[in-house]
Amino acid sequence: xxxxxxxxIIDLDGTMLDTAPDFHVAVNRMRADxxxxxxxxxxxxxxxxxxxxxxxRRVLAVDxxxxxxEQHFAQALESYQYHYPLINGDYSTLYPGVIDGLNAMKQKGxxxxxxxxxxxxxxxPLLEKKGLRSYFEIVYGGDSLPQKKPHPAPLLQVxxxxxxxxxxxxxxxxxxxxxxxxxxxGCRVLNVPYGYNHGEPIHDVDSDGIVQTLLEAANLIx
Numbered sequence: 001x002x003x004x005x006x007x008x009i010i011d012l013d014g015t016m017l018d019t020a021p022d023f024h025v026a027v028n029r030m031r032a033d034x035x036x037x038x039x040x041x042x043x044x045x046x047x048x049x050x051x052x053x054x055x056x057r058r059v060l061a062v063d064x065x066x067x068x069x070e071q072h073f074a075q076a077l078e079s080y081q082y083h084y085p086l087i088n089g090d091y092s093t094l095y096p097g098v099i100d101g102l103n104a105m106k107q108k109g110x111x112x113x114x115x116x117x118x119x120x121x122x123x124x125p126l127l128e129k130k131g132l133r134s135y136f137e138i139v140y141g142g143d144s145l146p147q148k149k150p151h152p153a154p155l156l157q158v159x160x161x162x163x164x165x166x167x168x169x170x171x172x173x174x175x176x177x178x179x180x181x182x183x184x185x186g187c188r189v190l191n192v193p194y195g196y197n198h199g200e201p202i203h204d205v206d207s208d209g210i211v212q213t214l215l216e217a218a219n220l221i222x
Contacts, residue, residue: 011173012116014195021091026084046199051117051142089129101214117142149177152185
């Protein structure tokens with residue numbers, strides 16, 4: 001059990017929503033614009049998690065060397081930022097136990113924030129579309145603050161907003177980004193095993209436990 005917890009900070013992509021199918025469609029439309037061949041879903045899944053700019057560079061690096069990646073980066077980003085909002089949420093699905101878990105956390109009186117590395121302009125419409133926005137007092141995207149996860153700044157900002165010591169806040173996410181940010185902030189951390197951890201096993205990540213669902217996470221918190 002995690003005792004004396006007053007709030008939870010929950011990641012979005014790979015934690016609440018399986019958004020890889022959205023990335024897959026938008027990335028391959030961008031690649032088509034650049035005259036590149038489509039990538040397999042798993043390739044893109046392994047690239048997800050450190051924000052849009054990182055995703056674009058990883059996707060371009062399949063075909064280009066470092067210098068060429070930078071030459072094509074602006075065009076790729078512009079194309080992706082055109083295509084992604086057109087399909088944002090159309091192909092993504094809620095993971096099992098998410099709604100039950102959020103309801104259970106609310107019933108326990110936990111304050112909830114969503115912190116994602118997805119740009120806020122993509123995150124907010126997605127949360128609305130999937131019926132998740134109303135659960136969260138605060139939503140921070142990867143461009144809301146000067147630093148994004150794995151930097152602790154977004155988590156520390158939530159602790160400040162909630163007027164809580166970090167030790168009374170748990171971060172829940174699918175990747176080492178979430179765990180590193182939480183550890184650096186002084187928060188507790190739980191990981192889910194089903195998301196996108198840059199192609200690495202989640203069991204290698206330093207956390208306070210692995211939970212199969214957000215409902216299991218809620219049941220661990222007191």
